[in-house]
Amino acid sequence: MTRIMASNSKSIAQAAEVLKLGGLVGMPTETVYGLAANACDGKAVAKIFEAKGRPSFNPLIVHVNDVDDVLALAEMNAFEHALAQKFWPGPLTMILKRRNDCPLSELVSAGLPTVAVRIPSHKTARQLIAASGVPIAAPSANKSGSLSPTAPAHVAQSLGDAVDFILADGVCSVGLESTVIDCSGNVPVILRPGGITAEDVSEALGMTIGYDFGDHGNDVKSPGQLLKHYAPNIPVRLNAVDLEEGEALLSFGSIKFMGIKGAGAASDLPDDSLRHLSKEGDLYEAAANLFSMLRALDSPKNKAIAVMNIPETGIGVAINDRLRRAARG
Ligand code: TXA
Ligand code: MG
Numbered sequence: 508m509t510r511i512m513a514s515n516s517k518s519i520a521q522a523a524e525v526l527k528l529g530g531l532v533g534m535p536t537e538t539v540y541g542l543a544a545n546a547c548d549g550k551a552v553a554k555i556f557e558a559k560g561r562p563s564f565n566p567l568i569v570h571v572n573d574v575d576d577v578l579a580l581a582e583m584n585a586f587e588h589a590l591a592q593k594f595w596p597g598p599l600t601m602i603l604k605r606r607n608d609c610p611l612s613e614l615v616s617a618g619l620p621t622v623a624v625r626i627p628s629h630k631t632a633r634q635l636i637a638a639s640g641v642p643i644a645a646p647s648a649n650k651s652g653s654l655s656p657t658a659p660a661h662v663a664q665s666l667g668d669a670v671d672f673i674l675a676d677g678v679c680s681v682g683l684e685s686t687v688i689d690c691s692g693n694v695p696v697i698l699r700p701g702g703i704t705a706e707d708v709s710e711a712l713g714m715t716i717g718y719d720f721g722d723h724g725n726d727v728k729s730p731g732q733l734l735k736h737y738a739p740n741i742p743v744r745l746n747a748v749d750l751e752e753g754e755a756l757l758s759f760g761s762i763k764f765m766g767i768k769g770a771g772a773a774s775d776l777p778d779d780s781l782r783h784l785s786k787e788g789d790l791y792e793a794a795a796n797l798f799s800m801l802r803a804l805d806s807p808k809n810k811a812i813a814v815m816n817i818p819e820t821g822i823g824v825a826i827n828d829r830l831r832r833a834a835r836g
Contacts, residue, residue: 511675531551535632540658570626580611590708762815
């Protein structure tokens with residue numbers, strides 16, 4: 508049976524024990540809930556892949572508390588130090604070269620010579636990392652291919668008994684997964700848009716940083732790019748300007764002028780068919796709400812989820828990336 512405990516010093520100590528014994532813990536972070544295991548324990552890491560149904564070619568993110576801990580695992584170049592200074596702790600993941608004496612399980616890297624590392628800012632995550640005394644491997648705590656969890660109940664729903672212990676600490680403030688960046692080339696490139704925007708990174712490095720979503724065929728830098736992530740069970744339709752009958756609406760900004768074809772106004776939709784990402788058009792609020800609202804509308808009562816247009820700027824790029832994957836799935 509999974510134990511779900513509110514986060515406090517006692518439950519954090521218990522969760523750390525579970526990690527030390529090779530178990531799996533649902534861990535809150537500022538981005539999404541993670542499925543945590545001791546990253547140096549190959550058997551524990553294997554349990555993550557099994558619990559998620561995750562393809563073994565898709566490597567995991569390792570979480571530690573400070574740059575010295577990172578340097579015990581991997582090498583960092585000048586770009587990476589600059590980004591660490593600016594954005595850690597926080598929702599940025601860097602793909603780093605593993606040290607020759609790297610103590611992490613090979614499975615964490617799925618056999619690659621690199622490892623994805625992040626220093627989270629969430630207080631409970633940091634306390635759990637400190638209490639366990641080991642680097643923590645943690646992908647999002649959901650079945651592979653489904654929506655990432657932004658609340659403790661989502662973790663229990665998605666993984667059931669496969670997770671030993673859930674540290675419950677409310678909803679995640681960012682609500683989207685971390686930005687993944689690769690700084691191994693002459694110009695760093697963002698492999699997954701997320702909580703830190705390309706504008707943020709460009710400003711920090713004094714150069715224009717773009718994206719590589721791996722959608723150009725052969726040369727995929729991040730295995731996760733291959734996957735149709737974040738798919739609800741019902742279809743998702745993007746850039747909706749009106750609604751078909753039976754569709755639910757995920758709105759952004761005002762819905763005053765939005766109609767249902769032949770059947771009235773969107774504002775009259777029943778509560779279980781309508782969610783507002785942000786009435787004021789605030790992209791950060793929309794990001795924080797995205798996964799939980801997609802979940803709420805993902806019901807057989809609705810024929811599909813129609814989503815209004817989200818501007819492709821700032822964190823809107825990350826929101827649209829997740830929505831396009833949801834629509835493809
Ligand atoms: O916000 C987040 O990043 C959350 C929280 C729990 O920290 N974690 C998360 O992990 O989203 P996950 O496993 O769902 O996504 C990790 C992404 C995948 O797309 C994976 O392919 C990529 O990072 N990745 C991991 N290691 C890599 C590596 N060595 N090289 C390239 N991509 C890597
Ligand atoms: Mg994930």
